[in-house]
Amino acid sequence: MSKNVDFDIAEFLPYLLNQAAEQCSLDFQSYYKEKYGMLRTEWRVVFHLGKYGLMTARDVSLKAKTHKTKISRAVHELERKDFLVRETDPNDRRQERLSLTTRGKKVYDDLQRAARDYDRTITDTFKDSEVALLRKMLKSLIDPA
Amino acid sequence: MSKNVDFDIAEFLPYLLNQAAEQCSLDFQSYYKEKYGMLRTEWRVVFHLGKYGLMTARDVSLKAKTHKTKISRAVHELERKDFLVRETDPNDRRQERLSLTTRGKKVYDDLQRAARDYDRTITDTFKDSEVALLRKMLKSLIDPA
């Protein structure tokens, strides 16, 4: 079709990555969306708070590499759903310390288990060494340090 | 933080895939967005038409695993920008045969080259065998056949 030597889009890494990511995310999303009515960013905030404990929105934003408005909205929604609480830091009243409620912690425990299970169903189809390499490569794509 | 053994979100495959995909897509997007004002789906349609020649919207939709409304919108926009033309198939007037205009072909040639280059800058940081494995795994995640 082109006068050039064709480069196959089906081999293009950003394309493959996108499709794979979309596929997995949708699969897993069905779990937390149906059970807790959560959005992707919401569940990520929960995950970060669950894992690292008390954080500010900015911390989460940096760790999750997600824009602060997205985090802001997710935090509001999670607060409304009573999954987290926030209190202004008395030492710097710009910041807010976020933490999971009891309810939020339960959700985290459940989702974290679901994530582990889902991760296994994926990785089970490959050799351990392959999976390790995959993770390593993905990390290096994310942070080309 | 949790009473359970922690599963690290930073190791969760859907999460890693998402971040890697987002990173690469944004990088590459800056090229076609700035130069041609295209959106992701638009450039994918161009790529498919450039590679496979004449197709219907449905064909593209299936190949690209993208919802038909998204394709429909992209096609409209590409037509408006004079990158493709469509004509109703006389044998089945429901379908429309899409094909790139001369202008669209030029864009394809350019983007295809850019994609190849970008793909190289990524893959150059890994061994060939590693890249091959990465692609293989991604494909199998996309199509768990």
Added chain:
DNA sequence: CTTTATTGGTTACAAATGTAACTGTTGATT
């Protein structure tokens, strides 16, 4: 001090997306 720049977080608006209902056309069933 007081002005100025920076920071954490929010809001407002535009642009993009998902979902479902819709149109027109073909194919199948009777």
Added chain:
DNA sequence: AATCAACAGTTACATTTGTAACCAATAAAG
């Protein structure tokens, strides 16, 4: 032929996202 289901593509509406301007609080510079 007449009815009904299926299909390609579009449209309309609600939800989600990106962008940039914004507010309040702090930090830095004069």
